[in-house]
Structures are given as structure tokens and as C-alpha cells.
């Protein structure tokens with residue numbers, strides 16, 4: 001069975017919520033390949049004891065873009081991104097870019113605990129047949145180009 005890959009990202013005010021959720025779902029996350037932005041990744045490693053978690057750069061230093069690149073390359077099956085709806089972030093363009101690329105490539109995105117719960121307990125995570133359907137961009141020639 002193909003191992004599914006999950007990218008985990010949380011803004012500072014949301015990190016504890018993500019850690020609590022991940023600890024609660026430790027067993028469900030166990031068979032999955034985990035990626036995370038820098039600080040989120042360090043905290044998850046410490047709290048989950050997952051030495052195999054792949055930490056990328058911190059979000060404001062390019063980590064969001066690294067996750068976006070992995071999505072575009074087909075390496076991520078689920079994005080769990082607890083972004084902060086109450087505080088502006090210095091790297092807002094990167095956050096927008098990550099959410100855009102996830103929408104473009106048809107990746108399920110959980111922006112809060114309820115959705116993360118919903119997706120993680122769904123057949124999508126356990127069924128080999130469920131993979132994000134790759135969009136067909138073969139006829140895409142560029143914006144406004146006939």
C-alpha cells in the first residue's frame with residue numbers, strides 16, 4: 001500500500017492546537033509520512049517522538065514555499081494548515097501562495113481541527129484508491145492566450 005504524505009503547518013497561536021490534535025491522533029498518523037515547516041516540525045518531533053518527521057525551513061523563511069513545491073511535484077496527499085485568522089503574518093504572500101497551490105493541485109486542506117479530524121478519519125487516508133485527482137493542465141497555454 002502506498003504511504004500517504006501529510007504536510008503539517010501551524011501559526012504560532014495555533015501550534016498548541018495542532019500538537020494536541022496530533023497527539024490525540026498519534027496512532028492514525030503513525031503510518032503516514034510527515035512533513036512540516038521548521039518550528040511546527042520541531043515541536044511535533046518533540047511531542048510525538050517522530051524522529052522520521054521531515055522538517056523544512058520555518059514558514060517565514062521559505063518553508064511554506066517548500067511545502068507548496070512538494071504539492072506541485074505530487075508529493076503531498078493532505079495539507080493540515082492551522083493558519084491564524086486573527087493575526088497578520090509577515091509572510092502573508094507565501095501563505096496565500098501555499099493555499100493557492102493546494103487548491104490548484106486538488107489537495108485536501110484542513111485549516112482547523114474539525115476538518116483535520118474529518119479527513120484523517122475518512123476512507124481517503126486508508127484507501128489506496130483515494131488519491132487526489134491530478135488536474136489536467138495539458139491544454140493550458142497561459143492566461144488569456146487563445
Ligand SMILES: O=C(CO)COP(=O)(O)O
Pocket residue numbers: 009010011012036037038039040041057058059060063064095
Ligand atoms: O509560518 C508558518 C506557516 O505560514 C509556520 O512556520 P513555522 O512552523 O516555522 O512556525
